[in-house]
Amino acid sequence: MSRFQYVLFDLDGTLIDSAPAILASYRQAFAATGRAPAVTIDESIVGPPLIETLHILAGTKDPQVIDELAGHFKASYDTTGYRETAAYEGVAEMLRRLAGSGRTLAIATNKRLHPTRLILDHLGWSGYFKTVYALDLFEPRLPSKAAMIARLMADHDIPEHVSVYVGDRSEDGESADANRLPFFAATWGYGSLVPEEMATHWRAFASPAALTEALLND
Structure with a gap:
C-alpha cells in the first residue's frame, strides 16, 4: 500500500x-470604483490571498482603497462569480x-x-x-x-x-x-x-x- x-x-x-471567475470579479471591482489597475489583470495574479493581490493591482496599501475594492470583489465573486469555476x-x-x-x-x-x-x-x-x-x-x-x-x-x-x-x-x-x-x-x-x-x-x-x-x- x-x-x-x-x-x-x-x-x-x-x-x-478559477482564473476566469476571479479575473472577472477583479475587473468588476476596479470598474465599480472607477480606478485603473496598476498592473494587468491576468492569470499571473491568481493564487495569492485577496488583500495581497489587491495591494499589487491597486499599487497602494491604503486601507480605504483596499477595503472598497475588496468589498466589490466579494460582492461579485461570492454571489454569482464563483459559479463560473x-x-x-x-x-x-x-x-x-x-x-x-x-x-x-x-x-x-x-x-x-x-x-x-x-x-x-x-x-x-x-x-x-x-x-x-x-x-x-x-x-x-x-x-x-x-x-x-x-x-x-x-x-x-x-x-x-x-x-x-x-x-x-x-x-x-x-x-x-x-x-x-x-x-x-x-x-x-x-x-x-x-x-x-x-x-x-x-x-x-x-x-x-x-x-x-x-x-x-x-
Missing part, C-alpha cells in the same frame, strides 16, 4: 481553474478514487474560506474532504500557507511521514518543505512550475491520472 494516507491539496490552479479534467475522478481508497483528503488554500466552501459544494466535492483550511479560518488570520499546513496537521493529528502536499506554485512546494512533507506539483494548472523553479526533491505530474497512480501506488 502507498505510504501516502493523507493528501493535502491546494485549490486554485491545482483542483480548479471549472474543475480541471480528471480531477473529479482523482478525488473519487482517492477517497474511495480510504485516503484522508484535506484542503489548505490561500483562498478565503467562504468562497472555497461555496465552490466545493457547487462542484459536489465537499464530501471528499475531511477538513478545509484557509488563511482566514482563524482570528487572527494565519500568516502563511506554511503556518496553515502546520496548524491543519496539528489539529487533526496528521503524521508527516504518511502525508503529502499537492500544489501548483513554488510557494506550495516551499510550504510543504517547511512542514517536512513531500511536494507533488500539479503542472496542468495556470500556476504551473517550470523546471528551473522546481526543487530537485519535488515531483511533477502532468495530469490528475498520473498523480492518482503515484498517490495510490508509490
Whole structure:
C-alpha cells in the first residue's frame, strides 16, 4: 500500500481553474470604483490571498482603497462569480478514487474560506474532504500557507511521514518543505512550475491520472 494516507491539496490552479471567475470579479471591482489597475489583470495574479493581490493591482496599501475594492470583489465573486469555476479534467475522478481508497483528503488554500466552501459544494466535492483550511479560518488570520499546513496537521493529528502536499506554485512546494512533507506539483494548472523553479526533491505530474497512480501506488 502507498505510504501516502493523507493528501493535502491546494485549490486554485491545482483542483480548479478559477482564473476566469476571479479575473472577472477583479475587473468588476476596479470598474465599480472607477480606478485603473496598476498592473494587468491576468492569470499571473491568481493564487495569492485577496488583500495581497489587491495591494499589487491597486499599487497602494491604503486601507480605504483596499477595503472598497475588496468589498466589490466579494460582492461579485461570492454571489454569482464563483459559479463560473471549472474543475480541471480528471480531477473529479482523482478525488473519487482517492477517497474511495480510504485516503484522508484535506484542503489548505490561500483562498478565503467562504468562497472555497461555496465552490466545493457547487462542484459536489465537499464530501471528499475531511477538513478545509484557509488563511482566514482563524482570528487572527494565519500568516502563511506554511503556518496553515502546520496548524491543519496539528489539529487533526496528521503524521508527516504518511502525508503529502499537492500544489501548483513554488510557494506550495516551499510550504510543504517547511512542514517536512513531500511536494507533488500539479503542472496542468495556470500556476504551473517550470523546471528551473522546481526543487530537485519535488515531483511533477502532468495530469490528475498520473498523480492518482503515484498517490495510490508509490
